[in-house]
Amino acid sequence: MAVELLSANHAAALAAALAGRANRGARGFCSGVYPITPSTECMELLCNQEIEKGSVVRVESEHSAMAVCIGAAAGGARTFTTSSSNGIALMAENAVAAALLRLPVVMAAANRTLGPPWNIWADHGDTLLLRDAGWIQLYCADNQEVLDSVLFAFRLAEDRRVLLPVMVCQEAFVLSHTMAQTDVPAQEAVDRFLPPLAHPGRLTSTPRVLGGIDVPHATEVHRAQHQEAMGRVLEVYREAQDEFEAVFGRRPADPVVAYRTEDAEALVVSMGTIASTVERAVDAARARGEKLGAVRVRALRPFPGAALARLFRGVRRIAVVDRNVSLGFGGVLWGEARGEAEPGAIVQGYMIGLGGGDVRPEHVLAIAADLAARRVAGDPVLLEAGA
């Protein structure tokens, strides 16, 4: 292992290259890539890596980037791509196809606001477009987590019990371009962690069709199988955590990360880097004697409802902070998490940091104060973080 100063984009690229080389004894590695701010640096670094039995194809659109991954995964290779924002929107058709074909593509997504108007800063709205597309979605809080999650994602995606694509999400600039000390594992360790990919459905010489015509009852069966595979993810996730820890000496975060929740009377639930800010705010509140706790949802799909329900047990006040807005509804995480609270609990939705607004601990403390003053939950609140 070597500690390097890396942006999350570069961390993701190095992880993809390590994973790619680790499949050199099998069918190799193939990636289709296309630039878009703020994920460009990930594809740039990947294009500069030497990858034995690997190929990075510089295509003409995100739609084709995912299509190359589909073709390569159908051919049995390990596959990776990266994108952001409107690139993910353009890619959506093939991203859905990759999931429905049960191809274990890994994508590093740098979360950026959808346009127009054009805004290159952080917002979770882009990857949330694909929330229901059959992908596993992991939201990261720091650069080390991005690197580890890309490696972890291949292990998860390629497990025979899973065979689903994984999106590793990290926020524009907050992580994508921010340098941090990051442990980069040795190739030999990654080789031990990632077994060679042997996709049972890959195209061989047998005349059969991948992605053929489905009549309704066939689709019902295929969706049920997909849903069952999602249902097995958390079990495989735990095994992969153990394996990761045994090889690399650190444990990837749980699907739900609790911070100072043991005796908490109120919780602030969030995703991505806002969760780190929430933890600092919790420390400040605790210093004042307020029993505040933080919950970070790392895995949005499959949704870790049971883990959230355990943390919400006995808690009467819950703030859910979203860096996204489902227009006409409210925050996406709020919509999902509130169903796990106990009856009668106040679950208030707050949307903040849209379009990359800088969310600071004082914002979170103001949210906690607003929550404490409420007698009932109201409509979701859209707050301006400013600058």
Next chain:
Amino acid sequence: MSDSVLATLPGDRSPACEPLLRPGNSNCGGCGMSTAFQLLGRAVEGRPVQLVIPASCAAVAAGPFPFSALGAPAVLSTFGAAAAVATGLAQVARLNGEATRVVVWAGDGGTYDIGMASLSAAAERDEDVLYVCYDNEIYGNTGGQRSSATPAGAATTNTPRGKREQKKDILGILAAHRIPYAASVSLAHPQDALRKMRRALDARGFRFLHALAPCPTGWKSEPALGVELVRLAVRSGLYPVIEIVDGRKLVVNVEPEFSAEALELYLSLQRRFQRSGVEARDLRAAIERHWRELRSRSGRIVPAEREG
């Protein structure tokens, strides 16, 4: 299940490519695409092939899951992504030192229209892919709407009085990418077509074949007359049968007679041309202009057969 029944199921040792379109497929009677597909199957002759088929009649022809009427392994891709999906398959075949020929089998909608960006990009990258466009000049699978391959004067369900614009010169577009091999094949000239298909299968880099594929359903023509219609299109000069190597060397493989009778017959045998009132003389100028361009690019001022 008895052994004899099991023996009829596809297995790893069954011949991969013969025929490419098996009995039980759902294509219409007289489908030109089916004829072209079977011709390609002849050319394949046991070469290891993987197919990529975007949304099209050819995709539907495979039949419902878990059956397949296709004689080769296939990915049915999204509509506009066939060339990019084929890129992935071809890259993995190359990385693994496999002789697999990756073949895109796409209609004109998937080629001229929605697939143009991924097609152009794969051609520019010179991916090791054979891209075949079967051109029925219509969105056949959705019931017959105009595409940019629909010829001027043809009525479709969304150009009921006849399309006004000329069809794109797809071979010219591909040749402008300077790909190793681009050719048009005629179903009425199977020897020439087979030779080109074999050449295209064995060549490396990006190869493109264009096949005019009569669609009786969309053309409102007699199913039995498909091959004859192609012959008339060739004789009249409407459908040039040519090949272009490296985007430079253009060879005319079948000299047309530029027969007015053939052109009139071609139009009169298809009801799609009758609603617009298009006549042979309306098309003559465009045919002549196109052939002047072809002659200049072939380096021959006069047809080859008149030289001797």
